[in-house]
Amino acid sequence: MAEEKRVPPHRRMLIWLVLQWILQVIFGIWLRYRARHEERLPAQGGGVLVSNHQSFLDPLLIGLPLSRPISFMARDSLFRIPLLGPFLRYTYVIPISRRSASSTSFRAAIENIENGNLVGIFPEGTRSEDGEVQRFKPGFLALLKRTDAAIYPIGIAGAYQALPRGAWFLHPRAVRVVYGEPIPAATVKEYCARGAEKDLLALTQERVIACQREAAIWLDPESQD
Template identity: 85%
Template sequence: MAEESKRLPPHRRNLVWITFQWILQGFFGLWLQYQSRHKERLPARGGGVLISNHQSFLDPLLIGLPLKRPISFMARDSLFRIPLLGALMRHTYVIPISRRSASSTSFRAAIENIENGNMVCIFPEGTRTDDGAVQRFKPGFLALLKRTDTGIYPIGIAGAFRALPRGAYFLHPRAVRVVYGEPIPAETVKEYCERGAEKELLALTHERVIECQRQAENWLDPESQK
C-alpha cells in the first residue's frame, strides 16, 4: 500500500512542485514568452484524462505551469534514470511506462489516480513531432477511458518544437502558447464506449486536439489568419 500511495498525488500541489512552478513561471515567461489560455476549462476538482499533442520534452511543464492542482503525467521509464530529472519526476507524480511492453502497473496507477479524483495527462502520438503538426493518435488511452467514468480534456501546444526541437541540447528563445480546449464530457465518452464506437471517439479526440493546436499556433502568428 505504501508503494501505491506514492503514485497518487494529493488534491493540492506539494512544496517541491510549487517552488519549481514559481521558478519556471518567471523563466519561461521571459525566455519563451510563455502564455496559456482557457485553463478554467479544467475542473478544480475531480478526475479526468488530459490529452495533448507532443512537441518537446517541455510539454508536461508547459501544461502544468499555470495550474493550481497536480497532474500525473505518463512518461517512459528511462527518463527516471536521468540525474535530477528523475528525482523531480518522482516528486511531481509522474507515472513511469515501458516503451518495450505494456505495463499493467502503470495502467492501474493511472486508473487509481483518476478514481481518486486526480488528473492524468497522456500524449497519444507516442513521440515528439518533427514539424509541429499533430500526428496520428495511438488508441491505447481508450482502454483507460473504458475503465473509468471520466471526461476528456484536449490541449494544444504550439511553438515548443521550435524552442526545444528533437536532438537539441539547449533551449532556444522561441515563443510558446498552450490552449486548453472544450472538454468532451464523461457522458459523451461513456456513450461512445457503450456503443462500441471507440474509433469515432479516437477521431473526435484527435480533431479536438488539432483544433487546440491550431488556436495556439494562430495565437503565435495572428497574420496567418488573414
C-alpha cells in the first residue's frame, strides 16, 4: 500500500482518464460494448459495487461508462506481475490477500468509502467456471457493517465468452453490463442491526443474478425462450 500512496493523485487521475478513453474506443469496437442504467450509480458519495465475475475484464467493463474511478479489490499477487502491477496501482485497485483479508486492505476500502469513493467487490471470490453466477462468499459483509454505504448490484454478460479462463487473447464477442436498483444504506443498516447478514447476502446475490439475466437477455433475446 505504501507504494500505491507514492503515486501523485493528479497524475493518477490523468492516467485513468487516458486509459478510460482508450478502453472505451477498443471495447466499443471489439466487444460491441453496451451498458444500461449507469445513472443508478451515485454521481458523488461512497458506495459498494457488487458484481458477478466472468473474466479479468470485469473491473474495466464495470467502470467503462462512468466519469469517476472505482477502487476494486484484487488479489495482491497480481501486483507482482510485470506491467500489470504498475497498471493496477495507477487505476485505484486495492490489493488484498486471498488467504486472509489484511487489515490494511480492509482499512483502505473503508477509507475510500468514507471519503466518498466507490469500492468494487466480486463476492464469488474468483472468476466463474461456466459464466453463471456462483455462490457469494460473505466476507464483504464485514465491510458493509463498518460503513454507511448502499449496495449497487451489477450484472455482466458476454465477458466469459470474450475472455474465458485460460484464454490469452481477447475474443471479439459482444458484452453487456446492467446496473441494478441499489439497496439503500438504511436497508443495509437494518439487516445488520438485527443480525440478518445471511438474508442481506441472499438479497444481494438475488439482485446481481437479476442484473446478469437482464444483461444476458439483452445480449441474446432468444435466450429468454
